[in-house]
Amino acid sequence: MSKRLRSIDLNLLPVLRALLAEKSVTRAASRIGLSQPATSSALARLRGHFGDALLVKNGKAMICTPFADDLLPALDAACAELERLLVFEVWSPATVRRNFVIVMTDFLMLSIAGALQTILTEQAPSVTVRFGAIGPALPGELTSGTVDMAYLGYSEVLAQGLNVEVIARHPLEGVVSSGHRFVTKPPQTYEEFAAEARMGLKIPAALVKPDLSKLSELMGSSRTQIEFSTTHLSLLPALADVTNSMAIVPQPIAFNAAKDRQMFIIKIPGIPVYYELTKYWSHRFDTDSGHVWLRAVLDDLIMTSSYA
Structure with a gap:
């Protein structure tokens, strides 16, 4: 902030704006809610700051000096910007862009x-x-x-x-087509389940810690001759269906695959592994x-x- 800006009381700017717009101490005082003596005192301070009369008598009326005429448009813009910065407005989705x-x-x-x-x-x-x-x-x-x-x-x-907030928590489940071997012979151990060929996500390495968690391990591709680089969970059941492999997805997606594609849900043996929507x-x-x-x-x- 410059020394010149620090030398002026910013509270005087609305007073100056009213004085130049109304060209009357009485009307300016009424417009901004100040007494007439206080407004006259503010005008005197402003004249001293700018080194200009700002308002001069012209018969019974007052008119702006050339300096004040030049000042008013910039003053309007400055006051409008200050109001935008300093006046809190309630968020209104109906009007905001x-x-x-x-x-x-x-x-x-x-x-x-x-x-x-x-x-x-x-x-x-x-x-x-x-x-x-x-x-x-x-x-x-x-x-x-x-x-x-x-x-x-x-x-x-x-x-x-x-900031992190868990919104929903669902167990992971496998889904397979009707011809998959797990339909007639479900896996008995986690190791057997995890060893099965499966379609999975291509998770960006920057989002996963080097020591993969069980969740990341299960949701990635494994032992498939065809690998799809996708970050779309909803595609996995369809890919597993047409390749006779398995997809491991959150329970709601598994339910949809069973309903819409007549796929079979395979539970993960042992302790459940959860997908936390965050x-x-x-x-x-x-x-x-x-x-x-x-x-x-x-x-x-x-x-x-x-x-x-």
């Missing part, structure tokens, strides 16, 4: 996209939501705010330095009204969806 970027697992996206479109159309016509891709840069994108929030499986890497967002958005609103909308849609 804002763009959000969300990274979300595909099966969840499919389950809520229609309902989200309806809410945006009816409640927030100038708010847009773009679904981004899962990639190795995601941790940095969430931290910087380039991506507003993510709804994915739990990742220790993503959890570092971000919400991630930066601390910088903790009290951001728009962010809070959208998180609440998405959480509600998820909890009432078929994948909750």
